[in-house]
Amino acid sequence: MSESVDTLNDTLLVARAQSGDLDAFEELVRRYQRGILRYCRGMLGNGPDAEDAVQDVLVTAWRRLPTLRAAEAVSTWLYRIASHRCIDIIRKRRPDGGDPAEREAEQTASESGRHPDTGPEGAVETRLALSELRHHVAALPVPQREAWTLRELHGLSYQDIADISGEPLPTVRGRIARARAALAERMDSWK
Template sequence: MDAVADLSDPALVARAQSGDLDAFEELVRRYQRGILRFCRGMLGNGPDAEDAVQDVLLTAWRRLPTLRATEAASTWLYRIASHRCIDALRKRRPDGGDPAEREASQTGSEASRRLPAGPEGAAETRLALDALRGHLAALPDTQREAWTLREVQGMSYQDIARITGEPLATVRGRIARARTALAERMDSWK
């Protein structure tokens, strides 16, 4: 996956930092899809995720001089994306709660009403994935972030710790708690 191994070489980053738009576009090309997957995991598949990716890329362009030579471009970009998604989730809450959490509670009750087995296997799989998305949205932001970086992006625990700025043990705990909660909530889909 694009986030597991840093695909940028120091020369490409240095060129982008010196104002080379082609070099920055190459960095965008390498990481944009992975960042979009991450933002969708955090914010859902709606326009919020796409807006977040645009904000991440604009922020990255503006802050490119702050990227240290020793820091991987992927870790740096995912850290920006993580902060942007957490901010977006916090902004959702003042007006009566996170809409994703309300959707998750509705999806969860729908999940318990299993469709009969049969040729609609693909449709049932889609329902299960929708239920998973709803339950994922109901997790605390920090657990959702860690779980998405690990399970969707395939990042190492060390990379997640660097992105979130948390100790490795904290990252492991958040992922473990998220896995346990999702396994319990998805039990009816076994």
């Protein structure tokens, strides 16, 4: 029931925003900005690129709002814009020696070993495991990283991920399965 109410509210907000109501668009931004930022950080790392990407996504969304036909799919539409922006940024990074998200994850993993946590042993282990997981997620091929991040961190359905990526449903399922298998294998020592 709550999901259908949210969809109805989104539909109304989109209609208002499409007619020029800036307050309605700002409400959509409030609803989705955090999730989009988490997604961009998952794809790009925690650096300024993720925050810049979110700003680009929101500006693009405002400009393209009149083209949105299925207002009930606003979240999928926003994630699709974010996906394209993140992939563009990753492609631009490659000639400079790799993906900074991977370097950031490596740095976090190495720093976690140099700066022991003063808290309980369990908290230290959790922090180290999460750091290693971030490292391994950053090392996944971009299509697998994207699909895994949208599914596992954002809880989107396979169909929503297919809509965002523009790939067939079986391709999305395969990417998520390969990402899960690779991460399970790489994180085996934490079991």
